[in-house]
Amino acid sequence: MKLHTKIALGLVLGALVGGLGNAFFGGAPWLDWVSTNVAYPVGQVFLRLLFMTVVPIVFTSIALGVAGIGDIGTLGRLGGRTMMFFAFSTLIAATIGLTLVNTVRPGGGLPEETRDALMTQFASDDLVVGGPSDFGVSTFVEIVPRNPVFAAADTDMLALIFFSLIFGVALMMIPKEKAQPVLDVLDGIGEAIIKIIDMAMALAPYGVFGLIFVITSQFGWSILGQLSMYVIVVLLGLLLHAAFGVSALVRIFGRMNPVRFWKSIEAPIITAFSTSSSMATLPTSISTAEKELDVQPKIAGFVLPLGATMNMNGTALFEGVTVLFVAQVFGVGLGIGSQVLVIVLAVVTAIGAAGVPGGSLPLMMLVMATVGVPPEGIAIILGVDRILDMARTTLNVSGDLAASVYVDRIDRELEGATAMTPGVTATSTVGD
Ligand code: ASP
Numbered sequence: 188m189k190l191h192t193k194i195a196l197g198l199v200l201g202a203l204v205g206g207l208g209n210a211f212f213g214g215a216p217w218l219d220w221v222s223t224n225v226a227y228p229v230g231q232v233f234l235r236l237l238f239m240t241v242v243p244i245v246f247t248s249i250a251l252g253v254a255g256i257g258d259i260g261t262l263g264r265l266g267g268r269t270m271m272f273f274a275f276s277t278l279i280a281a282t283i284g285l286t287l288v289n290t291v292r293p294g295g296g297l298p299e300e301t302r303d304a305l306m307t308q309f310a311s312d313d314l315v316v317g318g319p320s321d322f323g324v325s326t327f328v329e330i331v332p333r334n335p336v337f338a339a340a341d342t343d344m345l346a347l348i349f350f351s352l353i354f355g356v357a358l359m360m361i362p363k364e365k366a367q368p369v370l371d372v373l374d375g376i377g378e379a380i381i382k383i384i385d386m387a388m389a390l391a392p393y394g395v396f397g398l399i400f401v402i403t404s405q406f407g408w409s410i411l412g413q414l415s416m417y418v419i420v421v422l423l424g425l426l427l428h429a430a431f432g433v434s435a436l437v438r439i440f441g442r443m444n445p446v447r448f449w450k451s452i453e454a455p456i457i458t459a460f461s462t463s464s465s466m467a468t469l470p471t472s473i474s475t476a477e478k479e480l481d482v483q484p485k486i487a488g489f490v491l492p493l494g495a496t497m498n499m500n501g502t503a504l505f506e507g508v509t510v511l512f513v514a515q516v517f518g519v520g521l522g523i524g525s526q527v528l529v530i531v532l533a534v535v536t537a538i539g540a541a542g543v544p545g546g547s548l549p550l551m552m553l554v555m556a557t558v559g560v561p562p563e564g565i566a567i568i569l570g571v572d573r574i575l576d577m578a579r580t581t582l583n584v585s586g587d588l589a590a591s592v593y594v595d596r597i598d599r600e601l602e603g604a605t606a607m608t609p610g611v612t613a614t615s616t617v618g619d
Contacts, residue, residue: 190388194457197392198399201226205403213404222404226397233394236387237467240380242339244470246351247377248488253355254370255485261601262356268597269490272440272590273498274534279432280500280582281533284424284507285526293416294515297567301413302516305567326539344466344496344541351492377488384470395461402573414571417512421575424504425582433500433582433589441592443480451479452588459584463576465495465542468584476588482595490594494587499537501582502547505575506533510555513564525558532557542583544576 205226212218256262288294330345332338338346358366434445441448455475459468469491476487510529514521521529536550552562568575 190391191454191457193392194395194454194461197394197396198457198461201396201399202403204396205400208400208404218404222401226400226404228397230394230397230401233387233390234398234462234464234467236390237384237462237470240384240387240470241466242342242347243376244380244384244473245344245347245492246339246354247373247380248473249348249351249492250355250358251370251373251377252485252487252489253352254358254366256489256598257359259356259359261598262359264601265486265489265594265598269493269590269594272436272593273494273538273586276432276436276500276586276589277498277503277534277537278530279436280424280428280586281503281507281530281537283428283432284421284504284533285511285530287420287424287427288508288511288515289526291416291420292515293420294512296416297414297516302567305413305570306563342466342541345539348492348496381470381474384474388471391458395457398461414568417508417568418571418575420512421505421508422578424508425501425578428500428504429582429585433585437589437592440596441589442596443592448480448589448592451475452585455584455588456581459581460577463544463573463580464546465499465580465583465587467543468580469495469542472584472588472591476591480588480592480595482591483598486595486598487591490591491587494590495542495584497538498587498590499540499542499547499579499583500586501579502540503533503537504582505579506536506547506551506554509551509565509568510558510560513555513567514558514560516567517561517564519560521558521560528558529554542580544580545572548572 205222208218208221253262256265329343330349332343332346332350335347335350337343338350358369434448437443437445437448452475455468455472458471459465462468472491472495473487476482476491477484482490507529510533511521511526532554536554537547540547540550548565552565555562555564
């Protein structure tokens with residue numbers, strides 16, 4: 188049996204067994220015991236094995252990717268296009284979300300008692316107590332780390348990415364005989380990390396079973412009923428963006444058949460769905476991009492770590508829907524100006540959100556506060572967020588892979604053009 192099939196089986200079985208456990212024995216002490224002492228540790232060990240590789244893989248793949256691009260001009264062109272693609276696809280996603288939520292108005296019909304009950308049930312969550320995190324000028328200043336080792340230790344991804352980018356650029360600028368040994372070492376580290384990921388993925392079927400079991404065994408389906416219209420709008424939006432938005436981007440910008448694209452990325456889709464973390468999925472995305480989508484390693488290494496942190500289509504869509512939903516529930520009218528602001532902020536905060544489970548929630552509270560929607564209102568949706576997080580992370584990761592296909596095509600074209608220009612020799616690519 189192929190590993191993907193086994194992982195998918197782990198996912199389905201975990202959901203089934205957990206769901207049945209909840210339906211028949213919900214709240215029973217032994218079920219909690221199994222969840223806490225068996226399923227949870229198995230799931231966490233798998234997740235941690237993946238997380239363990241994130242810092243070294245981000246550093247080595249970005250440094251090698253940048254150095255492999257070969258010259259600053261090409262790097263600038265590819266980097267610019269990568270950012271444009273991220274921004275454009277995220278904007279489309281947020282717009283789809285906002286259009287849907289305005290059309291369906293899922294928050295219009297939520298009874299006041301349901302709202303209050305949900306608020307009291309989930310309001311004690313740390314998140315609500317913690318309140319919105321800061322987002323302002325300092326957010327941008329702090330992208331430049333004072334100390335790259337601290338940045339890595341804190342998994343401060345934007346800062347780590349910044350250092351890795353600069354490091355790669357510097358390797359490109361120093362004499363080749365000095366750079367080459369460093370590149371060889373990085374290459375070796377990268378290979379070893381990929382090996383670790385392969386080993387971790389062998390545990391994936393069990394890890395995924397555990398992760399899903401913990402959610403489904405504790406999580407009653409009734410809350411889904413109470414919030415059904417909201418959940419449907421989010422899921423429908425994600426589905427629409429995947430089917431039309433991402434597929435069109437892959438076709439138009441990546442010049443790839445979307446059917447081939449979706450078929451090739453099964454492994455990262457399953458990993459994203461079961462881990463709810465773009466970061467934990469990064470290793471799988473990189474290997475899938477290289478092996479299944481024929482993306483050059485230097486491009487996968489450059490685009491995907493950036494995407495895992497900055498490109499979150501699903502998150503932007505979810506934020507747009509949720510802010511408007513909570514506004515509808517509380518009867519806060521948002522005019523067209525405020526709604527445009529919600530879209531812009533959803534795109535910006537999706538860039539700032541960490542690629543970990545629930546990473547976008549604190550920033551979304553900030554968007555709410557900015558447009559005058561009570562941020563505590565997030566408590567209403569916390570009970571269903573686990574499910575929505577799984578779905579939006581899947582779209583986040585698919586968007587990153589679409590970006591890698593596009594940038595890879597551009598790079599090949601640029602290289603072709605360079606090779607054909609007389610007098611210009613194609614720069615050698617290091618690291619692949
Ligand atoms: N879990 C999401 C991700 O990792 C982030 C979020 O929207 O909370 O991509």
